[in-house]
Amino acid sequence: MQHCQHHQQCQQEAITVAEKYCATHNLRFTPLRRRVLELIWTSHEPVKAYDILDAISDTDTSSKPPTVYRTLDFLQQYGLVHKLNSQNAYIGCAHPNKHQQCYFLICTACSEVSECCYQSIDTLIQKVAKKNNFTQQHTVLEIQGLCESCQNEKA
Amino acid sequence: MQHCQHHQQCQQEAITVAEKYCATHNLRFTPLRRRVLELIWTSHEPVKAYDILDAISDTDTSSKPPTVYRTLDFLQQYGLVHKLNSQNAYIGCAHPNKHQQCYFLICTACSEVSECCYQSIDTLIQKVAKKNNFTQQHTVLEIQGLCESCQNEKA
DNA sequence: TACGTTATGTTATACTATAACATAACGTAT
DNA sequence: ATACGTTATGTTATAGTATAACATAACGTA
Numbered sequence A, B: 001m002q003h004c005q006h007h008q009q010c011q012q013e014a015i016t017v018a019e020k021y022c023a024t025h026n027l028r029f030t031p032l033r034r035r036v037l038e039l040i041w042t043s044h045e046p047v048k049a050y051d052i053l054d055a056i057s058d059t060d061t062s063s064k065p066p067t068v069y070r071t072l073d074f075l076q077q078y079g080l081v082h083k084l085n086s087q088n089a090y091i092g093c094a095h096p097n098k099h100q101q102c103y104f105l106i107c108t109a110c111s112e113v114s115e116c117c118y119q120s121i122d123t124l125i126q127k128v129a130k131k132n133n134f135t136q137q138h139t140v141l142e143i144q145g146l147c148e149s150c151q152n153e154k155a
Numbered sequence C: 001t002a003c004g005t006t007a008t009g010t011t012a013t014a015c016t017a018t019a020a021c022a023t024a025a026c027g028t029a030t
Numbered sequence D: 001a002t003a004c005g006t007t008a009t010g011t012t013a014t015a016g017t018a019t020a021a022c023a024t025a026a027c028g029t030a
Helices: A007-024 A031-040 A049-057 A065-077 A119-131 A148-154 B007-024 B031-040 B049-057 B065-077 B119-131 B148-154
Strands: A081-084 A089-092 A104-107 A113-115 A135-146 B081-084 B089-092 B104-107 B113-115 B135-146
Touching (some): A007 A031, A031 A065, A031 A089, A049 A065, A049 A089, A065 A081, A081 A104, A119 A135, A119 B119, A119 B135, A135 B119, B007 B031, B031 B065, B031 B089, B049 B065, B049 B089, B065 B081, B065 B089, B119 B135
Parallel strands (some): A104 A135, B104 B135
Antiparallel strands (some): A081 A089, A104 A113, A135 B135, B081 B089, B104 B113
16 A cells, blocks of 8 residues: 655645635534534544544544535535545545646555546547537546556565 | 437347346346346336336335345346446446446436447556556446436536 | 525435355256 | 355345434624
């Protein structure tokens, strides 16, 4: 499994980015929203909605599924979090709204996910859409496979 | 909404293809599997598992969720059907195992789905994977937007 | 402080999918 | 033809994912 050296730093940076983003855009970064985002940034693995619910239930007994899903909706709406459709799980985004679309590399061995945002992909998808007279709104691209570390471990 | 002129023909062809595929590969194309595949090919819209269950329950009272999911597993395994992860729905494939990967254009207005299999996409994704030292296993690409007909209807 | 808006609480339920074990159908070697 | 291993389906139960609908609370501002 791949590790970033000081993950707590990723987490803190992500929270700071979110704080600033919300401040700039006049959005409320409430304690609940902060808490959920922190939980999602606990690792680079995607997190399940009900795992978030379990975690916040420790301190907040009034948490119910809508508590989590509404918070996830908010975070997704502003690009702070993405849903991985192939996993029914959620992952933090380090650069909210920097790209139109975010694409993902998902390791099937260690579950780590990395974003991969290339203009060349956007361009090609746009081209494909155009060729089919299709107006693109949103695109899900999830590339599943083995990350570098997990390939090496197998060898 | 976009229509193919004689959809029943699509359906029949798909069944014939599946029949041959199974015959060639020594697979059992049982009545249940045929029935489910026919239901999926009733339209070019993706079909929900529980809608399939409702449909087959009309004639087969012993149908339960595993009946459907197991059949879908079989059909997916041999590329006769694909799951659309962003919709939790299933769609027939006209050319089982012709491509490594199938990609989709999903109309958010009329729900119609068309496959879009371009070598150029495969190539680019492979390149992106390589650049990240990632070994690709399976890729989900679902492009959501408006199909030609639905764009025109809006105009 | 009164009021509209946004966020959260609360209850209930809908929707999606699988585990685990039992029986039946099929294919084939004897 | 029959016995046996394999594959398919039946059956019961439950796990996992997500939303509807309505109530209350917190916030922001005129």
